[in-house]
Amino acid sequence: MVNISTLGVIFPNTYDEQLPELTRLRSMASIPFAARYRMIDFTLSAMVNAGISSVTLLAKRNYYSLMDHLGNGREWDLSRKRGGLNIVPPFAQSNNNVYHGRVEALCSILDYLESHKEKYVVLSDCNIAWDLDYADLLAQHVASGADVTMVYERTEIPEPIKTANYTLTMDGEGRVSEIRTDDYRPGMQNLCMNVTVIGREELIAMVKDARTHNMVYFERDILAPSLKALNVRGYEFTGYRSRIYDMRSYFHENMRLLDPKNMDALFPAERQVYTKVRDEAPVRYALGSKVSNCVVADGCVIEGEVENCVLFRGVRISKGARVKNCILMQGTVVHPGVEMEYIVTDKNVQVSENRHLAGNDSFPVYVEKNTVI
């Protein structure tokens, strides 16, 4: 916990377009992940765990599932008289259209930003599931005297996001000397993780100024050209993280959680990840079921065979079905005699008796929500 008063601002829709299948009906923030969570749960819980108790979500499109998931924020302890959760849908203001970049989005909440007293604002996307220590990040921001602190990791840039990233170049003292947009270089880079800390009043001034100059992107149009005047610093994240940028990464990041070391790293015992409670019963493994190397959420009933799978809440595997290397989202029903491998089913998919489905390690097959096969 910190006493550094901070507002959280979350962008739930950034990178939606990289996962067209999963975001057809939802936002990046509400993509189901890790058996019982949504992507937003990780960012929101980490903020709450650091004592940030005012959080605004700037929704852009497809926000029904997100609002349904978050409700009034009670499960994240954000149903508050002071602060709490604030969801801003597009068109919330008469003069504002659906935004493109963060600048436009932030324009729509200028009043909100101005009406608060918190000294800092932390901006975050939802495409990474991680346990970022916001308290430590804020402490470093204050201690370093930076105007802006950007979180990054040392990594090779995955091919699919070479057209959608920012990277940092830093001098010997950790001050950012260059911000590259859509960096395509091979090898280890300082890849941005899209979490930025900045003073609230400074942010308001920047956004107003950027609007008058028709600027769209916060990093590219505001920060990158001003690195001489602004003290922008990097904060390196070295912990466990699941970065979701396409169907393959979605599949593999779920599968990585079958290693309990990764599970423990993403869900450290001392800090909880909160999510919507659905009051599911515990999992029942019937006589004759077989299960090996699986992560299973409550509400499932397993009668068949399951191996190397991540099962979300309320999945049913019937007798004689064999499911291997699959990710089955909430409410998926697998009927008797089915064999399936490398399949990702969205919510409430039904696989009828004796069907055989197979994808491949490098090409997991995705089945849309509510499909009956």
Next chain:
Amino acid sequence: MKECIAMLLAGGQGSRLYALTKKLAKPAVPFGGKYRIIDFPLSNCVNSGIDTVGILTQYQPLLLNEYIGNGQPWDLDRVYGGVHVLPPYQTATGSDWYKGTANAIYQNINFIERYDPQYVIILSGDHIYKMDYAKMLAFHKEKEADCTIAVMEVPWEEASRFGIMTADKDGTITKFAEKPKQPESNLASMGIYIFTWEKLRKYLTEDEADKTSSNDFGKNIIPNMLGDHQKMVAYPFEGYWKDVGTIDSLWEANMDLLDPNVPLDVWEKDWKIYSRTAGLPGHWISSEAKIDNAIITEGCQVEGHVVDSVLFAGVKVEKGALVQSSILMPGAKVEEGAQVFYSIIAENVVVKRGAVVGAAPENVEDKSKWGVAVVGEGVTVGAGAKVGPKAMLEKDVQDGENLW
């Protein structure tokens, strides 16, 4: 005004659960993987449309109070009504512990009258069952009864353990006998009563004035009403119901969840059993693990062999460990190579490497020495130690110690 409100008797010490109720009231005892006993009557209330519940507590109320909180997990955080924990309190003329079940209700007449109900349903916090109280209330109204008592048929040989009703053809109760030696009927009271409030208030007040009374529903209120020829009817219930007041019945009721015929279906979507949950990630079953008929919930990590068992949140069963016909309550850990048979392992117990707890009945020659073993909350069973069947452990066991 509310048509019907519920009063839930949750003051029972549960002394026959020994080590399990040393630090918590019986209704707060964990059950069925992610519940506590009280979740069943509370969920029944909200599923039956009863949104006002008074919970009468007395013994070890701390955890129960915290668990109930504002009632939100059961959807009982209401502006008007909702759930209220009602401990005994002090008045200008002194204070009293609840002397008996009837006295507990008597002391809370003011609470009940705030809602001006027509009917009051009296429930108990130590039974596991799913029941639609709305149907029972409709029955009560249809029969124009003053009191309706839910009953179920029990095997004749067990009838003498219950409160037994004799009823005529249309369900009117003619006789009530508490634990009769020679039962006339096998209709047992389930401890669920609906009263027309006006009538109950009268009998509670009269009973309180009677200094010789033990202020108990079964011993006083029901016989008094019957003696006055009030309209009392038996509401027949068919379905699963179990009093989990003893170690054996608590163990059995958990095992019933593993019955392939699913006599108690907690997976039913239309009658959910709600509970306050730990909010842990999904559980993990390793590739070496073997699971034969088990109930496992969030936060568990299983690498050993689990047979016919119920695992609560955050339980760990390490490699080479064997858990058979047992109940492992939240946070329990069974280390490498340890074995647990026919046991109830309470919260945060650690069974260290190679230790053995309990025994299967077929491996005990003298059957009178067999029984479910219980390890109390927070106890550590040392490495290689042996704890026999029917044990009741409240203290740590040293490494290598043999208690069998």
